[in-house]
Amino acid sequence: MREFAGKVAVVTGAASGIGRALADRFAQAGMKVVLADVEERALELAVRELRQGEHEVLGVQCDVSSEGAIRELAERTLEAYGGVHVLCNNAGVAAGGAMIGDRDRYLWEQPLSDWEWTFDVNLWGVIHGIRVFTPIMLEQGEPGHIVNTASTAGLTTGGQLAIYSVSKHAVVRLSEALYFQLQRAGAQVECSVLCPGGVRTRITAAGRNRPDARLEEGARRLEESEVERRVADWATLIGESGQDPPEIAEKVFAGIEEGRFYILTHETQDANLRMRFENIMARRNPSLADVRIRG
Numbered sequence: 086m087r088e089f090a091g092k093v094a095v096v097t098g099a100a101s102g103i104g105r106a107l108a109d110r111f112a113q114a115g116m117k118v119v120l121a122d123v124e125e126r127a128l129e130l131a132v133r134e135l136r137q138g139e140h141e142v143l144g145v146q147c148d149v150s151s152e153g154a155i156r157e158l159a160e161r162t163l164e165a166y167g168g169v170h171v172l173c174n175n176a177g178v179a180a181g182g183a184m185i186g187d188r189d190r191y192l193w194e195q196p197l198s199d200w201e202w203t204f205d206v207n208l209w210g211v212i213h214g215i216r217v218f219t220p221i222m223l224e225q226g227e228p229g230h231i232v233n234t235a236s237t238a239g240l241t242t243g244g245q246l247a248i249y250s251v252s253k254h255a256v257v258r259l260s261e262a263l264y265f266q267l268q269r270a271g272a273q274v275e276c277s278v279l280c281p282g283g284v285r286t287r288i289t290a291a292g293r294n295r296p297d298a299r300l301e302e303g304a305r306r307l308e309e310s311e312v313e314r315r316v317a318d319w320a321t322l323i324g325e326s327g328q329d330p331p332e333i334a335e336k337v338f339a340g341i342e343e344g345r346f347y348i349l350t351h352e353t354q355d356a357n358l359r360m361r362f363e364n365i366m367a368r369r370n371p372s373l374a375d376v377r378i379r380g
Contacts, residue, residue: 086170086228086275086341090115093166095158095218097149097210098176100127103234103284106330107173110338112140116171119162121147123176149176149210155217168225171341174214175234175279178206179249192247200248207252208259215263222274229274230341233260237282237349241357242371253280264346277340281333282351 094111098104099120108118112135120135122128125146132144143165147154162169180199211233222229238246239253260278267274333350340348356374364371 086230086344088228089171091117092170093117093119093162093168094171094173095119095121095162095169096173096175097121097147097158097214098234099173100124100131103279103281103330103333104173104175105131106334107175107337108135108142109331110334111171112138112142114338117141117143117166119143119145119158119165119169121145121149121158121176123148149174149213150205152213152217155210155213159217159221163221168227169218169221170225170227170229171232172214172218172222172230173232173234173337174211175232176206176210177234177236178203179246195248203248203252204255207249208255211256211259215259219263219274223270223272227273231263231274231276232279232337232341232348233263233276234279234281235260237280237351237354237358239278240280240361241354242361243357243373260346275341275344275346277337277346277348279333279337279340279348280350281328282354284328284330284333284350 089111094108094116096104096107096111096118099108099118100122101124104120104122108120108131111118118135118140120128120131120142122131122144123146128144128146132142135142143161145158145161147158149155159169180195180203214233215231219231222231233256235256236250236253238250239255239257241250243250257278257280260276263276267276328350336350337348339345360372360374363369
């Protein structure tokens with residue numbers, strides 16, 4: 086996809102982090118942008134700031150775990166702009182404090198609600214986006230692009246971030262299947278999977294938006310002080326290798342222009358990627374390269 090001015094982009098998880106940076110980048114390219122997010126106040130702020138920059142944008146509060154909400158998102162997009170050319174299935178969460186705690190809970194200790202919430206957003210959000218928007222994009226008969234946000238955690242191995250990582254592995258495989266099927270259909274629509282390493286976002290505090298039905302028994306919603314502490318701890322953990330969301334958005338935009346499927350952002354994770362696939366090819370048991378999150 087080479088033409089962006091006047092085209093339409095839909096971004097989920099667009100009120101903050103990578104999603105907000107993607108919305109900004111598409112708007113700078115002259116696109117009409119639909120920002121979707123479950124966090125109402127943050128969404129309103131993002132839309133207001135973009136409109137102050139004289140960009141044409143629409144905000145839609147949307148829970149990507151609901152197929153009905155995604156269908157409403159598509160309807161609102163078509164009503165406002167008549168089509169969609171770029172879709173970023175970007176919304177994502179990380180259950181609990183496992184990313185920054187002293188140790189992850191073991192898989193057998195993790196409450197079922199953590200599994201359900203993580204997969205509802207990280208995987209089913211992408212599935213709903215593909216099922217609802219792909220037919221629309223194909224019917225238009227125009228060049229388009231779908232970007233599914235996974236993670237380097239969806240390509241590497243290890244015992245940490247288990248639930249999050251399992252969901253991201255699924256997004257990678259789902260995206261690969263989509264890539265081949267779009268080719269087989271002779272579509273002008275291409276796709277990519279975004280696999281960033283550590284990014285300076287608020288994902289470790291995603292529990293601030295967790296539905297009551299997905300809170301484990303006895304749990305409470307995160308207080309603002311806890312949100313800020315988790316964000317600060319995550320920034321410390323990823324260290325200097327952590328990238329800012331606009332850096333990621335620029336790499337995504339370049340990936341769309343080049344028609345690149347795998348969008349990898351952190352060379353510091355290459356050793357872990359290589360180790361995993363070398364072990365598989367050599368029929369060796371899993372092991373880790375001497376590379377931590379910060380690289």
